[in-house]
Amino acid sequence: MPVQPLDLSKLKVFPLAERESLTRADEILIDPDSPPKPCSERNATLVKRCAANIRATRERGASVMLIYGAHLLRNGTARILERMMARGWLTHLATNGAGTIHDWEYAWFGASTESVEMGVSGGTFGTWHETATNIHLAIMAGALDGLGYGCGLGKLIHEDGVTLPTVAELTAKIAANPADPLTSARADLLQAMRTQNWAAGRVEIMHRWKHASILAQAYKHGIPVTVHPGIGYDIIANHPVFSGSAIGRAAEWDFKLFGGSVNGLDGGVVLSVGSAIMGPQVFEKSLSCVNNLRLQSGGHVVKSHTIYVVDLQDGGGWDWTSGEPPKTHAAYYLRFCKSYSRMGGAMHYLQSDNATFTHNLYRELCITD
Numbered sequence: 001m002p003v004q005p006l007d008l009s010k011l012k013v014f015p016l017a018e019r020e021s022l023t024r025a026d027e028i029l030i031d032p033d034s035p036p037k038p039c040s041e042r043n044a045t046l047v048k049r050c051a052a053n054i055r056a057t058r059e060r061g062a063s064v065m066l067i068y069g070a071h072l073l074r075n076g077t078a079r080i081l082e083r084m085m086a087r088g089w090l091t092h093l094a095t096n097g098a099g100t101i102h103d104w105e106y107a108w109f110g111a112s113t114e115s116v117e118m119g120v121s122g123g124t125f126g127t128w129h130e131t132a133t134n135i136h137l138a139i140m141a142g143a144l145d146g147l148g149y150g151c152g153l154g155k156l157i158h159e160d161g162v163t164l165p166t167v168a169e170l171t172a173k174i175a176a177n178p179a180d181p182l183t184s185a186r187a188d189l190l191q192a193m194r195t196q197n198w199a200a201g202r203v204e205i206m207h208r209w210k211h212a213s214i215l216a217q218a219y220k221h222g223i224p225v226t227v228h229p230g231i232g233y234d235i236i237a238n239h240p241v242f243s244g245s246a247i248g249r250a251a252e253w254d255f256k257l258f259g260g261s262v263n264g265l266d267g268g269v270v271l272s273v274g275s276a277i278m279g280p281q282v283f284e285k286s287l288s289c290v291n292n293l294r295l296q297s298g299g300h301v302v303k304s305h306t307i308y309v310v311d312l313q314d315g316g317g318w319d320w321t322s323g324e325p326p327k328t329h330a331a332y333y334l335r336f337c338k339s340y341s342r343m344g345g346a347m348h349y350l351q352s353d354n355a356t357f358t359h360n361l362y363r364e365l366c367i368t369d
Contacts, residue, residue, distance in 0.1 A: 009195070009240045013129040021111035025212035028076035032083050036359035043350050047357065050308050050348075051364035053269050054089055062268035062305075063091050063261045067283065068354070069274035070098035073106070073214055074113065075355035080362045082217040089365055092261035093150075093218050094254075096278040097229030100153055100215065101236065104135055107157045107213035108205065126235025133196070134205060136241045137162060139250045140192060143185035148253035149227035154219030157207045166200040167193055188246045196241050224261060226254035228282045259286045262302065263294075270307040272340065274354040280339035287343055305345035309337055310357045315349045 039047065054064050066081070073095075084090050095103075105112035108130065119125025135153060141162040142152020156162050170190045174183055192198060210216045218225035229251055231237070231244045262283070272279040291301040316331035320341050325331045332338065334349075341347045350357060 008242055011240055013127045013239055016109050016128050016130050019114055022113040024111045025106040025209045029079055030076040032080045036363050037356045039356055039360055043352050046348055046350055047360045047364050053306050057269050060267055063264040064269045065092040065261055066090050066271045067094045067275050067279040070102050071274045072354045073102050077355050077358045078212050078214050080358055081214055085221045085223050093225040097234035100227050103213050103215050107207040107210045110209045126238035132236040132239030132241055135236050139246050140189040149250035150225035150254055154215035154225055157210050157213050157216035158219045160207055161203050161205045163202050164200050188243055224257055226258045228278050259289055262286045263290045265302050265305045267304045273310045276336040280336045284339055307340050307347040309340050310350045310352050310354055315351050320347050320349050
């Protein structure tokens with residue numbers, strides 16, 4: 001017999017209040033003015049060099065891109081990053097789907113993180129009503145304003161809600177011009193409003209911990225923030241509202257926006273912090289697209305940029321500025337290092353806790369400001 005797809009409309013979902021959350025915003029947030037944890041002598045040297053590169057990069061108007069995994073948020077760096085954005089030291093932020101889920105949950109609920117093992121066995125892992133509902137709401141409402149995943153969610157958090165058109169308005173616009181670029185986005189929102197009973201007009205969603213949201217701070221400071229998710233990777237799939245088309249559309253727009261910042265990377269800086277898969281995979285495709293378009297117009301490829309990769313994995317002591325290690329060396333199998341080392345410019349690897357790196361970098365930037 002043919003395999004039948006799951007009917008996600010029948011999923012039983014639960015309020016966040018019923019979940020045992022393992023981390024709380026008020027407990028994890030790091031005071032930017034507190035002394036940072038010490039790092040190794042080698043890392044301290046690289047942090048100083050990184051700070052100098054960022055300052056020189058901003059003076060010449062080039063991009064400083066921070067590509068980060070969810071743990072950078074979960075380790076409490078939101079307030080540090082807000083300071084860095086406010087002072088113009090970061091020009092683009094990018095994360096994965098998990099980074100947005102924890103971001104929204106901290107901002108609205110003040111807590112996040114759950115036991116995957118216990119939740120999966122009981123069929124409750126990720127089935128949290130407010131998380132999936134409000135992230136989809138942000139994506140779908142943002143699409144009508146031409147916003148991708150990151151800016152759409154950042155706007156919802158920063159502005160404490162969204163405003164939805166009526167079902168009649170959406171229906172009329174779809175019927176009047178089916179070929180309009182926004183038709184598919186309007187159709188996704190129309191479907192969600194009907195199946196989820198979303199009311200038209202202003203939807204107020206108060207975020208009492210928006211200071212714990214990296215996305216909200218990026219939106220507040222006008223810093224492009226992009227999200228690069230996988231369909232089915234994230235818990236927002238565990239809900240009847242799940243829309244792969246809405247997520248995919250938002251991620252498509254964000255990939256293009258990411259490319260715009262890569263196009264400004266000549267002599268710039270890339271910080272890849274705790275993103276061993278999404279970061280290098282998205283960056284290499286985007287860089288190829290930028291170089292393709294530049295070469296077609298008679299220009300040169302992106303050059304003179306510096307990449308700092310930060311992760312906890314043992315780097316094997318290899319100096320990546322000297323090229324790739326041989327296949328007999330364990331460092332060769334650090335895929336994220338290998339990918340970034342092939343992207344032109346100079347690549348440095350720091351084996352470090354991501355919050356320790358970020359806090360020390362902020363402090364060094366303050367000293368040299």
